[in-house]
Amino acid sequence: MNTFLTVCDTMNYRKAAELLHITQPAVTQHIQFLEKEYQCHLFLYENRRLVKTEAASVLEQYARAMRYNESSIRQELRKSSVRELKVGATKTIGDYVILDQIHHYLADPDHALTLIVDNTEHLLWLLEENQLDFAVVEGFFDKRAFESRCIRKEPFVGICRKGHPFAGRNITVEELLNETIIHREEGSGTRAILEQKLRGYNESLNQFRRHICISSFKLILELVKAGLGVSFVYKVLAESAPELDTFSIQGEAIVREFNLIWLKNAHVQDKIDSFFTAGTIPSLPDDLL
Known part of the structure; x- marks a missing residue:
């Protein structure tokens, strides 16, 4: 099962063998054993690329949970x-x-x-x-x-410094694109929500006059307070800084x-x-x- 999960992670028999410190034929044997045991194919090649079958996706869910549960049992037995x-x-x-x-x-x-x-x-x-x-x-x-x-459900709002022309307004996306946008890094939930909202207008972060990527909310708030740009955050965060005001983009409100x-x-x-x-x-x- 550990071999199977490593192949799921890497989708490459050679890389899985290197991570497990065993030979590539041994990895193949482990997968073939599981296929024989469960009487199904787990991996196939499509255009020379390894892909998981539907059965492999189901088995992966159970295998990851099984590994977690086994670890929990060990912890419980230590008393x-x-x-x-x-x-x-x-x-x-x-x-x-x-x-x-x-x-x-x-x-x-x-x-x-x-x-x-x-x-x-x-x-x-x-x-x-x-x-x-x-x-x-x-x-x-x-x-x-x-x-x-x-x-919990939380509104997702624009933030700007007090006195900014956007403060308290429902603005157009065209107005927004003329501002400097301060956003999170790729992989963050707030960036994904902002990008999804922009796609609804056939726009993207690249359309902004200037955009700044910051992984720290604390620093994002400080930059917005200083008037160096606007950003989008959850309302609970916006309310933590009295020096900030909020705004929204025209259209349906964002609640996540x-x-x-x-x-x-x-x-x-x-x-x-x-x-x-x-x-x-x-x-x-x-x-x-």
């Missing part, structure tokens, strides 16, 4: 008095939303926590590599690969889900409950839920 959670959160959520949950969870001296705050893309990879128990993200993810639960996600078939419900029953996620009005 440690301290319970450690490995939680991932995207930057808005990690820095501005789940602080109460962290405080309440760590108030128990028998609780330990590893919190990884990163972009959505990297957190999904960490989940698949069994390095997280669960994550809370605001970006897009494959619902076929992960179980999920919406815990904050989702709790974990591997399909992974036994994590008790861990989720131990973290989220410790405090409450702030909720928006019912008309946004």
Whole structure:
């Protein structure tokens, strides 16, 4: 199974063999064993490119969950008095939303926590590599690969400094394109949402007069406060800085889900409950839920 998952990660028998420190024929033998055991093909070549079959995609879900569950069993059998959670959160959520949950969870001296705050893309990879128990993200993810639960819906708004011509307005996309846009790096949920909104107008980040890519929300806020550009963030973050004002783009308002996600078939419900029953996620009005 470990060989199978390594081939899924690399989609290359030679690279899988190098990572596993075994020969390429041994990798082939492992895959053939699984194909014989489950009576299905797992990988095929299309135009000399290795591709997964539908059966391989199903098996991959179960194999990743099985690896996670096996690790959890080992941890449980050690009978440690301290319970450690490995939680991932995207930057808005990690820095501005789940602080109460962290405080309440760590108030128990028998609780330990590893919190990884990163972009959505990297957190999904960490989940698949069994390095997280669960994550809370605001970006897009494959619902076929992960179980999920919406815990909150949050407006996505434009921000500018106080006194800016955009402040409090509903602007056109043409007005926006004449500004300097400050945005997150590739792989971040907020950048993906902004790019999706722009595609609705047949525009892209490259159409801006100037664009600046910053991976830190703290620095983005400081640059916007200084009048060096405008940006787009979740309302909870915009409200954290009184020196800023908000604006919107004409058209349908953007509201996105904050989702709790974990591997399909992974036994994590008790861990989720131990973290989220410790405090409450702030909720928006019912008309946004």
